[in-house]
Amino acid sequence: MAACQFRRAIAAQVSRVLDRPEDQLIKSISAVPVYKKQPSADFQLFVSSVIERGQDYPRPDTQAETQKLADKLRPDAVVSEISTGAGTVNFKINRELLAKEVVQQVSNDGPEYGFKSELFSGLAKGKTLVEFSSPNVAKRFHVGHLRSTIIGNFIANLKEALGHQVTRLNYLGDWGMQFGLLGVGFQCFGHEEKLRANPLQHLFQVYVQVNKASDEDENIQKAAHEFMRKLEAGDMEALGIWQRFRDFSIEEYIRIYERLGVHFDEFSGESFYREKFQDVLKLLKDNGLLQTSVKGTGVVDLSEKGDLSSIATLVRSDGTSLYITRDLAAAIDRKTKYDFDTMIYVTDKSQETHFRHLFHVLQLMGFDWAEGCQHVPFGLVKGMKTRKGDVVFLEDVLDEARSRMLHNMSAAKTTKELEDPDDTAEKVGLAALIVQDFKGPLLSDYQFNWDQALQNRGDTGVFLQYSHSRLCSLDQMSGSGVLKSLNPACLLEPQAICILQHLLRYDEVIKKSSEDLQPKHIVNYLLVLSHLAAVAHKTLPVKGSAPEVAEARLHLFRTACSVLGNGMRLLGITPVSKM
Template identity: 55%
Template sequence: MACFFRRSVAQQLSRACGLSEELLIPLVSAVPVSKKQCAADLRVSVNHLLQSGAAIVDDDDGGDLQTRTQVLAAQMKRDAVVEEVIAGRGVIHFRLNKLTLAQKLLEHLHSDPDGFGVKSDLLRPLQGGRTLVEFSSPNIAKKFHAGHLRSTIIGNFISNLKQALGKEVIRVNYLGDWGMQFGLLGAGFERSGSQEQLRTRPLEHLFEVYVEVNREAERDESVRSAAAEFFRRLERSEDQALELWSRIRQITVDQYKHIYQRLGVDFDHYSGESCHHGQTQRVLDELRTRGLLKTTEKGTGVVDLSGAGDMSSYATLVRSDGTSLYLTRDVAAALDRKQRFGFDEMIYVTDKSQTNHFLQLFHILRAMGHQWAERCVHVTFGLVQGMSTRRGEVVFLEDVLEEVRNRMLDNMRQSSTSKVLEEPEQTAERIGISALIIQDFKGPLMSDYKFDWDKVLQAHGDTGVFLQYTHARLCSLLRTHVSETHSCPDVSSLVDSRSVLLLRHLLRYDEVLLQSVNELQPRHLVTFLMALSHLVASALRDLPVKGSPAAVAQARLSLFSAARSVLASGMRILGITPVESMEAWTFIPRPAPKQTPDRGCVYMLHVHRFTRDITS
């Protein structure tokens, strides 16, 4: 509905400067709310109008920018939508009629709450097409490490956002289930593995085997040779090696699915390096045919990336023994996905240590003549410092989920006002996961950040707990007054400053979604939802429903219902499941016991090894 107001302004601008309404609508933006009550609602940059070809004055030089601004502002008329036009410094401000703002915004939110914002004219050019998102991508035979949490929740956010805006989204989990790391594991399991422990405690046992064989390989050449031989057996499809690989892969995927279910994450396809190792020969043959694959003195196969043909920079795709590498299989995977899914864009979500790998991948694809590689994107993220449990040990994601649930339950039990919920553990886990997601999404994804349990789980401030509390509080209010709600309330009482601030903030939702999808960054949406929650908290204090005249109560309930709808919409895009009941909990964070500091640092330094490992 924000576009109703933009279109009204664009219609006037169109008549004044000779540009089409459709071209002008994206140039009209909502003004962020502030404590200044006199702030305008919409604005347009005159420079942007001129860059788009606007004809504002008739004389040859057109006057300076401020003259043009004043000339154009003078041609704008006041009507039922725009009640005031203000010429600023190169910007024209528009103040909307408060009653019209309330009527139109709340009518739209009542008639199409799920479409509010996401169906905006601003976002229509982004609708349609198919997006493939590859994220999470853990290695099989290893427990799901906390380092995978960032890739998983970021990829889920991007998928949710693209889908909400009208894209067909294919979610792919590309497992690290091939390569020399599995050669090591296979060789280690043949040396010291236990079939009994593989049945009873599979991932714990495989992790122990992997750690031990890595330790042995560092000091024993024969172990490294055995690992290389096991991988060669896999590449030759020998039955015994494939049987062990297949069993371990299935065990791992089953374990991962349980974790994803707790996080509220789904995948359309579980893929992996193994799905494409048989296609690598065709890739190599095509590279040779195009004259791109060169053989070095060591017998390896490489592709020149220098651009000058001097091999000052190159990518290796074949070992001297003829086996493929991680990069080779990624090229094969990209080609196969394009053929199978016909995507319009493909997005990879991994940590920033893998930037060079994807630069090489996209370069090779373009060199092979695949221009769609220009629409392949690598979304990178930084590392997390200090995430450890109370036991201070190296963290697996299951440990993190247990920790966040238990800490939330502790906070709930400490509250003297806490009421009994039907599913306290599920509610606590959902709130805790919300806290993890918001902590991760508050800043630029590329930034490393310091993890602090007590700050993450605070009820006050810009935390996931505060978002959930705000949503649950609105749900409670609406349940309490369900008999008083009215589909078409008289909104004449919603012209006070507190109501208008809330309405003006809702007006920006589509712009925030546009910025989020253009940059593939969740922080813009997080900032919007936090501001919305703070505005709601103030409105709940200053705009009581109970005790107000019926018409006023209904209007305020309609406003709070609209805020709840947008809050829930944004939370779901972020990957957060909104809870509808927290009753009167008071969260009192308790100081955590002292933890071993070095453990968290070890995790910080080595997390990249656990996130779509490139160990080939």
């Protein structure tokens, strides 16, 4: 790709001077962000990292070494100018070559642009499992699961684009004491007609009622424990009730996932491991790891001193399983079934201790592959309300986003006539939710604000969609056919060079996200690209320009549109071509 071609050319020249292998130099060469006030540099070689790799300590004076290196380098067919910065050697690329290579490479690579970079040459590709979303069966899809769903979808998209074999897992909360309560609650408060009419809404109402009743009557809790005991014992009547609730739930969830543009390769659940957890307990006992606490619970000692100062509780005093017990069984079963290299769990940060204990117990059991297990935690969304007040269910949020976007689109003078306004509003509204969520660090809590999220001129998902549709419209108005050959000499204006230079950095941004699994790098990159395209759209007109100039600018805008759309899809956003 273009960035790699330029890095390689720079590395080759530096390699001859320093007598160092090119591959050792490549990752010290970085494209300069367009917002830095260094218009003469397209790439920087970070001399400090070169010195650290090439020489022993004490390290020589970096700035002196920088100037010494720069003095030995010469402009050539690729590099038109060489200068120095604070610890860097700066390389200005031949402008016409820059325009020609970037436009051509984006066109040739399509969705793979950025992923063919040499920055990923040493990347190990393997089997990756991503467990995300994981709502609780027999409850309506709670808004709290939105973050897990869209973050997990992004991670799966990114891993697939990097060449991993990805399996998307939805590990349903379909077992545990909540079913004991719900089973008893339906016997006390349930109505068959209401269940058939609106299954999850009625089950939610029943759950609220039985929870309140259990606070006032300890017999409800006892009955719930008994119902759960029957479930784990395989009682057919109890299992029949549970299966109906589970089937209703999955049918509802699939409908919501379609709205989100999310799919799964496997729906499993804690119930799959209601019997296999016994095998886990046996393995723990055989290895001398399972102990009985003074409360009668089964625990594993996680302390270094063996004094039970840190424990993981795996079994209740009545012998029933816990969440972590079933997670252990699930992890072991998945390793056997998929032989994964990496397994990623996406949940809120309140479960950090749970996963730390889970991975620790797996390692104590002798499973070295536990090192490939990773928890990606995220913070909470605060203040998410609809016009009706505080919001609980995800579908209400999606409906609200669509409704508000329909209103905004109908009020805007620039809105095009659309075949399906509802569908466009749905996609733009979802983009607003995703970008609002992805702009900052995943671990941070954030305050949700509808007005901010739905602005069409700020750093929002609406702005990304607007930018993409505007670039598509420009292409369509110009015939959207096959463009003729590009004359790169027609793309030397600063506004065009800024876009081309920004496109050079796409592989570096992807690399950052691949390392920390944070979507913020890609979101902020796409927002900058959209702003640069907006400026260029105003200052580099297509209509009324000489044919060769108009053709070159169409090449530029089509290139920007392609990368913008690719990045949006990576985030889980479906780009719209008209709005």
